[in-house]
Amino acid sequence: MLQQQFAVAWLGHASVLARCGGVNVLVDPVLSERIGYRIAGRTIGPRRLSDAPVHAEALRGAADLLLITHAHFDHLDRPTLRVLADARTTVVVPKGCARLIPKGFCDVVELRAQDTPDVCGLRVESMEPNHRGERHAWDRHRKALSYVVRWDAGGALFAGDTAMTHAFDALQGLDLAVFGIGAYNPRTHAHATPEQAWAMFKACGATKLLPVHHSTFHMSDEPMDEPMQRLIAAAGEERARVVEAELGETKALGTGH
Numbered sequence: 001m002l003q004q005q006f007a008v009a010w011l012g013h014a015s016v017l018a019r020c021g022g023v024n025v026l027v028d029p030v031l032s033e034r035i036g037y038r039i040a041g042r043t044i045g046p047r048r049l050s051d052a053p054v055h056a057e058a059l060r061g062a063a064d065l066l067l068i069t070h071a072h073f074d075h076l077d078r079p080t081l082r083v084l085a086d087a088r089t090t091v092v093v094p095k096g097c098a099r100l101i102p103k104g105f106c107d108v109v110e111l112r113a114q115d116t117p118d119v120c121g122l123r124v125e126s127m128e129p130n131h132r133g134e135r136h137a138w139d140r141h142r143k144a145l146s147y148v149v150r151w152d153a154g155g156a157l158f159a160g161d162t163a164m165t166h167a168f169d170a171l172q173g174l175d176l177a178v179f180g181i182g183a184y185n186p187r188t189h190a191h192a193t194p195e196q197a198w199a200m201f202k203a204c205g206a207t208k209l210l211p212v213h214h215s216t217f218h219m220s221d222e223p224m225d226e227p228m229q230r231l232i233a234a235a236g237e238e239r240a241r242v243v244e245a246e247l248g249e250t251k252a253l254g255t256g257h
Helices: 078-084 192-205 225-241
Strands: 006-008 018-021 021-026 038-041 042-044 063-067 092-093 108-111 121-125 146-151 154-158 176-180 208-212 250-251
Touching: 018 146, 018 154, 021 146, 038 108, 063 121, 063 146, 176 192, 192 208, 192 225, 208 225
Parallel strands: 021 063, 063 092, 092 108, 154 176, 176 208
Antiparallel strands: 006 018, 006 250, 018 021, 038 042, 121 146, 146 154
16 A cells, blocks of 8 residues: 555556555456456446556555546446455445445445535535446446545546546645546547546646546547547646556656645
8 A cells, every 4th residue: 555645546548546644445346357248247337458556456445535537338347346345445436326335334425416524534625427227228327426535735637437527626735636538539518538538637726636547448539549649738838747657657746735
């Protein structure tokens, strides 16, 4: 696990392990080789383009707080969650998603947009992204959420999936923002382009940007290396604000300010 007070590791796709003020936070953990529907004992869906940097077993009980942004298979992976289930971990999910979480966790907390509970010593502020949260075509009751996590020394935004939105404009006290930059071609109605992700990052006022949701599963038509190339081009002279993390690499981000 991360040892610093404020650090982050990208685990592939939208999966992030962060240490926020000494609290271990795991976001949208998807560590399976393949994601999708289970049919006759097999998973039907995209396969990882590279191995996960860590096995789920190694993270069982290591996270204090587990955040699920929405129920899509590439964000809520029940096989991974079954392995991670541990009485030391509290799970936060959007409204309508609690029943999808395997048993064995300390607690499963459902939130609506604009809820602001204190969980595991952190303040969790839920926000509504520009994205739908259903797992199947018939369960439109499930929502998608973004989360701002705050602690005494700082804050971080875990946006999850979102198309372009002004929902995050002018947030205060953010040291890190995590935005998806891939799966936009041809679905810009659901996922931001790299340029839009950079614009949302700039508008939210965070110090650093961790780009995710790229280079892990072949889910769209853009080349795998295009999202990062376009993001770096959009950042220009501010490239140093992009956390260019290799898969599984830990990036220490200081104390939170």
